[in-house]
Amino acid sequence: MPDDPTIFRDRFAAGEALVGTFLKIAHTMPAEVIATAGFDFVVVDEEHAPFNRESTDRIILACRAYGIGALVRAPSPSADAILGVLDSGADGVLVPHVDSAAKAAEIVAAARYRGGARGFSPTTRAGRFGKAKMAEHMDDQDARATVIAMIEDASALDHLDEIMAVDGLDGVFIGRGDLTVALGAPNNQAPEVRDAVARISAAARAAGKIVCVMVNGALDTREMAALSATAFIVSSDQVMLRTAAEKTAADTRSALTN
Numbered sequence: 679m680p681d682d683p684t685i686f687r688d689r690f691a692a693g694e695a696l697v698g699t700f701l702k703i704a705h706t707m708p709a710e711v712i713a714t715a716g717f718d719f720v721v722v723d724e725e726h727a728p729f730n731r732e733s734t735d736r737i738i739l740a741c742r743a744y745g746i747g748a749l750v751r752a753p754s755p756s757a758d759a760i761l762g763v764l765d766s767g768a769d770g771v772l773v774p775h776v777d778s779a780a781k782a783a784e785i786v787a788a789a790r791y792r793g794g795a796r797g798f799s800p801t802t803r804a805g806r807f808g809k810a811k812m813a814e815h816m817d818d819q820d821a822r823a824t825v826i827a828m829i830e831d832a833s834a835l836d837h838l839d840e841i842m843a844v845d846g847l848d849g850v851f852i853g854r855g856d857l858t859v860a861l862g863a864p865n866n867q868a869p870e871v872r873d874a875v876a877r878i879s880a881a882a883r884a885a886g887k888i889v890c891v892m893v894n895g896a897l898d899t900r901e902m903a904a905l906s907a908t909a910f911i912v913s914s915d916q917v918m919l920r921t922a923a924e925k926t927a928a929d930t931r932s933a934l935t936n
Contacts, residue, residue, distance in 0.1 A: 686719060686747035686769040687824045690888055691848060693908045698747070700892075700914035702727040706740040708915035709748075713740075719747030721911060724759070725774055726751075735766040739803070742767055749824065755781055757788035757795070764789060765802040770824025772851050772890075777831040779840035786846040789823045791816040793846070824848050826890055829878050830856035838878060842885035849888030849909070852878050879905040 689696060698719035701708055704727065709720055720741060722734050729737075734750060741748035750763040751772040760771050773785045787794040796819075801808040804822075805815045827841060830853025834841065842850070852875055854866040863871045875891075882889045883906045890909035893899045899910055913921075 686749075687822055687848065689718070689747075690770075690824055690909060693888060695903075696747075696909045698749070698909070698911050699918070700751070700911060701737065702914050702916040703919075704729050704733040704737075706736050708919075709737050709740045709746070710744060712915065713744035713746040717746060719749055719769070719909075721772060722748065722750045722763075722768075723914070724750055724753045724763075731762055731766075734763060735803075738763070738766045738768050749826070751828075755785055757784070757797075760785060760788040761797050764796070764819065764823055765799060765804050767803040769822065770826060770848070772826045772828055774828045774853075775831055775856075776827035776829065776841065777834035778837050779844055782827050782841045782844040782847050785827065786825050786844060789825045790820050790846060792820055794820075826851050826888075828853050828856075830854075830860070832857070832860040835874055835877060838881035839885070842881050842887050847887065849890055850878065850882050851890040851892075851911075852907075854892065875902075876905060879907065882906065 696718040698717055698721055699712060700721050700723045702723050712720055722729060722737055724734060738748045747769045749770045749772055750768050752759040752763070752774065755773045755776060760773065763771060771789065776782050776785065788796060790796055791798065799805065800810055800812060800815045804819055810818065825847055826849045827847055828851045854871060854875060857874055858866045858868065858871050861870050861874065879889055888909060889907040890911065891902050891907045892911040893902055
């Protein structure tokens, strides 16, 4: 497939309905399989799974080969975590625990050359290993890098408008799991969590930011779409493997006993 470096960000920014999943297995093959299954993007989960620079790099390469969007959930909001995956050719980053406009501005700066503070090197996959001229590489990367702030802390709820106003921030991921814990709620359908989600969605919509969220089932997907979400993360490679394995084992045992 052709490798268009701006297509994922363009689709994301246009509010196209996009479906992705988390990758937790540090190998290229799950990404390759998922790319054949109709997903629009994957999110390499460096925050909660055992990835390193090399394994992430290989998975990004596999995604580019298959033409599926490759995002990385960074382990922290640090500039070096963002730089490394963008140099490897990722389409963008999800950055955890962004609870202020200052943090949002920092992650945008880490991902951008012009007007930002991204460390420069053209001799990477993103720079076609030195083939791209300096200005070409900078323009290409600034057009490609999708920056998504994860809103998942109670403290962020007091600064939503300021966060959404940060120029260059493409969208927000509503982290309902962490918000549930932070708010002391029993589950992500508790009234205080639903209220927080609605507030985040409304602030994003007012600022023209795209909303991304992890969903569980058709009803949840429809409800989040009604709140303006357009990018949906469903399950993970681990969960899909376990679910399919459990069903296969159960079906086979049932066939032997019935």
